[in-house]
């Protein structure tokens with residue numbers, strides 16, 4: 001770890017450089033602080049009370065590192081070929097190319113600027129960007145195993161990132177050594193292993209620091225978070241169509257689900273504005289969006305208590321199917337079940353298709369206009385598509401074997417079907433929870449132990465949040481089951497129905 005004085009000196013060099021940029025502003029009552037004790041790197045903190053709507057800092061657009069500001073564009077214009085592409089540049093012009101996308105171009109630009117050393121006009125900024133990350137892309141197998149059954153493990157995307165770097169980044173550098181390693185280059189020529197590591201470093205920096213330079217939509221976070229909603233690794237960003245840029249100072253803000261600042265995009269600059277009074281000593285926080293703990297960890301390498309309200313968990317369809325098969329009993333042969341599966345796949349909605357898993361999450365009100373969290377996040381229902389797929393599955397069973405009683409009854413009566421559906425989902429939720437090696441209670445105990453720290457703590461936090469959500473979903477299913485059993489005339493098999501007769 002850098003010494004405190006080195007760390008603070010590089011922060012100061014960065015602030016001095018930033019303030020020297022024409023058009024840049026940096027409010028007197030804020031400062032960059034060393035928040036490494038809280039595992040939060042650098043952050044920006046208020047030195048005095050700051051009233052709402054105060055402009056905290058201004059970043060001129062030409063200070064952004066992107067396709068239209070880096071010298072790489074004039075060196076390799078064909079890479080930034082404008083034809084047949086609708087990506088936008090930092091100031092709204094068209095840019096980019098067929099073979100590259102906004103991710104790969106920005107990775108190439110960042111590698112190029114980094115290798116220029118002092119010749120890059122962004123040197124003081126590049127010096128404070130991270131060289132190591134806590135995102136799961138960099139975790140060992142042992143560390144990853146702490147995520148247990150979390151679906152996050154399948155969304156890390158290390159292999160696809162490697163493949164993208166080998167096919168789109170390394171060949172460009174190999175073809176143009178005089179550009180990436182000019183004669184007067186301060187950097188020794190790097191071999192493929194070193195270049196791969198450098199490209200990973202830049203890819204991960206972009207994932208956690210870059211801004212989407214498209215005009216904002218109402219529900220967008222403050223622009224940071226260069227990744228599609230349902231991202232997988234950092235290879236694709238909405239099919240590479242948006243223009244990404246590294247925005248010095250805007251990316252020195254840390255973030256949380258409850259925040260107090262907003263980055264606005266204007267024609268010639270970006271500004272950070274206070275959303276409410278920010279008191280002296282308070283950290284200035286941006287917003288990365290309503291991300292679950294797992295997504296926050298995947299993209300940014302940290303978790304916070306406030307983001308847990310947005311936690312999500314995947315329920316595997318095969319677990320629901322397994323419970324239904326148990327209810328049908330031994331009346332159907334294996335080949336008949338295989339035909340059911342084929343039929344379900346063909347019957348499933350053409351647009352939505354057959355889903356292998358369903359995401360469960362709470363309903364949560366949006367933060368208010370001052371960045372405060374309002375109201376509670378509550379689990380209030382299963383995805384409609386899950387029930388739809390269940391019904392499609394029942395129809396397929398009936399089609400292959402018309403006389404399976406439990407299925408015939410379920411298809412002829414809505415409440416009987418609902419009850420069967422809820423019972424199967426309840427069992428599946430239990431099985432899903434059983435796929436994690438530790439219990440919710442053990443995880444809670446682990447989180448209470450001070451020696452559980454760093455990556456392990458974040459993994460335990462993610463898996464605990466998923467189990468908690470599975471429990472809330474189960475409690476909701478129990479309530480629904482009681483209701484449906486109460487409603488059924490002569491319903492005699494549920495605890496609620498029994499209670500009613502007493």
Ligand SMILES: C[S@@+](CC[C@H](N)C(=O)[O-])C[C@H]1O[C@@H](n2cnc3c(N)ncnc32)[C@H](O)[C@@H]1O
Pocket residue numbers: 038039040041042043128129130208209250251252253254255256299300301302304
């Ligand atoms: C855009 S940067 C913010 C500046 C960063 N702290 C730095 O020192 O360069 C995003 C990174 O900051 C860290 N970060 C942001 N918000 C945080 C928070 N609330 N708690 C801990 N770390 C945070 C994470 O490492 C994240 O990947």
